[in-house]
Amino acid sequence: MPSPKKVKKLNRAQAEAIFERFHQIEPEPKGELDYINAYTLLVAVVLSAQATDAGVNKATKRLFELAPSPAAMVALGVEQITELVKTIGLYRGKAKNVFALSQILLDQHGGEVPDNREALEALPGVGRKTANVVLNIWFKQPTIAVDTHLFRVGNRTGLAPGKTPLAVELALQKQIPERFMLHAHHWLILHGRYICKARKPECWRCPISEWCLFEPKMPLPRAA
Incomplete structure (x- = not known):
């Protein structure tokens, strides 16, 4: 993974507000892999x-x-x-x-x-x-799996800046309120996959843009 640009870090209250917003939008987020057991x-x-x-x-x-x-x-x-x-x-x-x-x-x-x-x-x-x-x-443990999406979101937003996936994971563990830990993994990955995209983040429809430190925010694309 590329080294992230250095960004400021959100405080705990801002982090809590982000996860409260995620929870309001989708209280029970699910992964997208199919499985039986x-x-x-x-x-x-x-x-x-x-x-x-x-x-x-x-x-x-x-x-x-x-x-x-x-x-x-x-x-x-x-x-x-x-x-x-x-x-x-x-x-x-x-x-x-x-x-x-x-x-x-x-x-x-x-x-x-x-x-x-x-x-x-x-x-x-x-x-x-x-x-x-x-x-x-499966085991409902409050773990955080840092893939490329989550690594990008953690750094870009200022939620959990880190130079390695492990650094981002450990930073998130300190930032995320306990009541949101179980679902934090899915909220962040889905956010990175569908809104906070690598090349063109869709800031104009981002539900956490008011706290995100990424600048400049991407504007709504002009209609063709």
Whole structure:
């Protein structure tokens, strides 16, 4: 990720106002990956690295019909998994990781997805971001998964400036009121995906623009 421009940091009251606004707009935000259970969620998140959720959902529809469990995935084998996910970027390596992590879940965890970060991060293809997504969505833990969208929003707005994803994650943990922690991850990612876009942020329709430190704000595009 590129080093962010240095910006001022919002204070705690401003941060609270931002999350209060997010909550008013969408009290129960949801992720956009399709999954059936904890295992398929884990697989979907592993496959989503450097890929769109829509693209992953298209590929996993058939994959999860055939293999909704670690045992079924291992039975498919690497070759068939690879064929099913070949429309996703970096699919060969991801297919190998999905097979390997499925085998480890069978061998070491009774076929169940562990509910702790250390065990999750020990699985092939699972880093801190992936572990945080699974812990947040399935196990309802107040974790924050910093992807490119969240990294951009944290820096651009002044909500949680940081030079690395971990720095942004730790800064957000200090900024976000406890009552908003569970859903903060989704609010920020969806905001970055649909409004605070990388090249052309849509500031004219941003619900938190009054607190955002990004300047100059992008105006409403002229009609063609």
